Amino acid sequence: xxxxTGEWDREGxxxxxxxxxxxxxxxxxxxxxxxxxxxxxxxxxxxxxxxVCATAxxxxxxxxxxxxxxxxxxxxxxDPPYRGVRGRGTATITPDEGKTVLRDxxxxxxxxxxxxLADRLLSPDRDEVTIRIDPGRCYSWxxxxxxxxxxxx
Numbered sequence: 001x002x003x004x005t006g007e008w009d010r011e012g013x014x015x016x017x018x019x020x021x022x023x024x025x026x027x028x029x030x031x032x033x034x035x036x037x038x039x040x041x042x043x044x045x046x047x048x049x050x051x052v053c054a055t056a057x058x059x060x061x062x063x064x065x066x067x068x069x070x071x072x073x074x075x076x077x078x079d080p081p082y083r084g085v086r087g088r089g090t091a092t093i094t095p096d097e098g099k100t101v102l103r104d105x106x107x108x109x110x111x112x113x114x115x116x117l118a119d120r121l122l123s124p125d126r127d128e129v130t131i132r133i134d135p136g137r138c139y140s141w142x143x144x145x146x147x148x149x150x151x152x153x
Contacts, residue, residue: 002135007141013140017042018046026039026131029064029068040053051135056126072087073133073135089134090134090136
């Protein structure tokens with residue numbers, strides 16, 4: 001069960017994560033106990049309270065997460081007023097059979113799978129995995145009120 005603290009409740013977090021079109025920033029440990037961070041496209045399954053990402057099966061992050069499944073994450077806006085969700089959880093890696101998760105992410109972030117990037121990512125020569133992130137804690141913030149005069153509208 002995910003613990004929600006901060007500005008939004010479970011439904012508010014789910015609404016933000018569903019509408020945001022920025023990557024998730026994911027942090028983990030490397031095999032030599034160093035820190036590693038990367039950005040990935042994500043989808044958020046509000047019913048299961050989990051993130052789903054896709055990446056190449058041979059990506060460094062896959063090896064790192066197989067060694068230590070603990071992660072920290074953040075999804076936040078890049079422009080004022082700043083809003084977002086950060087937290088910690090565990091990651092599970094499974095094959096992305098038929099590249100279903102990847103296709104869903106291409107639609108979410110690019111509006112479809114008709115591009116050179118999509119062709120490259122969906123190539124039969126490329127093995128894809130799903131990274132599922134089950135949050136243990138989500139902390140949300142929304143600086144809209146205090147930054148109302150800082151927006152570029």
